[in-house]
Amino acid sequence: MKFVIAPDSFKGGMTAKEAATAIQTGLERIYPNAEYVKVPMADGGEGTVQSLVDATNGKLVSASVTGPLATQVKANFGILGDQTTAVIEMAQASGIQYVNSHTHNPLVTTTFGTGELIIKALDYGAKTIILGIGGSATNDGGAGMAQALGVKLLDEANNDLAYGGGELGKLRYINDEQIDSRIKETNFIIASDVTNPLVGAEGASAVFGPQKGATDGMVKILDQNLTHYAKIIKEFLGKDLANYPGAGAAGGLGAGLLAFTPAKMQKGIDIVIKYSRLSEKAKNADIIFTGEGGIDFQTKFGKTPYGVAMATKKIAPDAPVIVVAGNVGSGVESLYSKDSIDAIFPIVPGVTTLPKAIKNGPANLANSAENIGRLIFSLKK
Template structure:
């Protein structure tokens, strides 16, 4: 029997397994069914949480750490990385300014900030990199990226010349942006932003109204933050000439791209595609006979720029055009929509009616079992 070449490129199962752990379970299932199979594991991420880990694994480098602050100003130690050649520095916003790190405190939707991420980025610039990759996702704040600018040395001033407080609330009072203290290399390097959404900065589909509630914002808070982000966008355009209100993806991570695109000339990129290229997925797919991916919930968002969507498109464009199978905690996307997106099949790891805690405990075994069963179908 000829060797089956299998690519295993899942996202994490949040709250259960990392992407690397998911990949290992699936690989075990493949080998249980076809011991001779050649399996390539490429843990993936969509540009948000977990992207740093995916790149560390792909590059074979070790993370650095730096003292900074979390989204509500408490001391925190965050990781960052550089590529093997030292040219690219990687900052994952969730490391410093992520929502899980402030889950032990009452939500502060108006005051939470990305300043800590800016302080990490300052350290990365000090390391002499030529470009900075900022992985967006999992943010606890809605500050339009203002905190990152202040972490890099900028000052946001009101009409009296007084610095406004951190957080989205302060954006409603900003009258002037003082960049005199900005890190000297901030505008000399290339900035790339890995995003996993296409939402604009403001409006019905913007950062505050769509994502504010998961950060503790009430309807009133979301409306206030949306107005504040609109004022921020107007100021940025006045100061830099760059419009960001309707920029696709500007609503990611509480509006972070708005500040970085306008002030630092950052480029937004689809996170899943960026990670796929970094880990060598297109090359791995060239002679694959089967592809596994996976995530906690396979739903309508999964085929709109998430990991499964990116893998399906790359597989369709590869010479081998291998079938793509999704293994997920739950499968909510109807089969015709999955097929339309290039997904061959999607299976839930749930064996039947089961409590969530029980399913989380059984996730590794279920992933391995399902992978074995699917592999046995491949001739």
């Protein structure tokens, strides 16, 4: 019997690797001699660095970089097992966790630290850089990131722009002659499922700005400034990004990466499936286990369990895909089909508080896996 175990993290409770271990622990009580292949997963958001590092036997690298409020913060990035691929979560450097209700201000927050992480990854020898761009505290269109890479963003008097989306209205010239020469030789992959354009009613400022502390007045200023920023990018770089799908991700960091690097956008789960070699590892599998903290109808739109199911069914079409989750929400019936998910099980045994559910998560997950294993065993008698 070959089990492939490919869960995402259970947010706040278990990393993807810990969840995979808990599932294996439960199954081993019934199938002690089975073959177990653990593939920690993610969908491009929080936990992607750790999952890909775990899945490829890579390593974490710690660095001190500029946070969104221009103070120094500690951030990690990953070097995968091939030693030439780096994976960066922009939130590590420029995330919303570094601001609070008193300090959040997307007029001044910067992605400069994300650019510094890119440089540090290049210094480490990275030839491919995967960037997860969720959870930002910023709305600067990736301007800070570009400045860290060596791009000169200048006002009418040829002065460097200060940090933040509030400054972009002053932009008059872009000079990329001093950008790090390694950028153009590097394969940049943006891991994002966001399809919002840079500007307008569905753009970065209007949709995501209020989550970062932007008032109605700030949203208007930020959107006007990003519109101007896109105009100057088109004038100097020949790239029309104002309405490009995904350019609005992470406060416009998507646009910045598309403007100043040879980046391409991909779905986060597709990237993780590729670099973890999930499809290869699923060959000849008898049962596939996946899961994450919560599952509902939205899982179909780029979340890990559905992505795992779709990928493994192509390789092992007769292997049932079983999902285990901390919470099973509404609309999960839309996830079932012969080409995707076969069964979904909640792991919480009864009424409890969220802190207790998180604390007991590994034990509950192991017990659920054991019970599912017992069912599989009885059906195969």
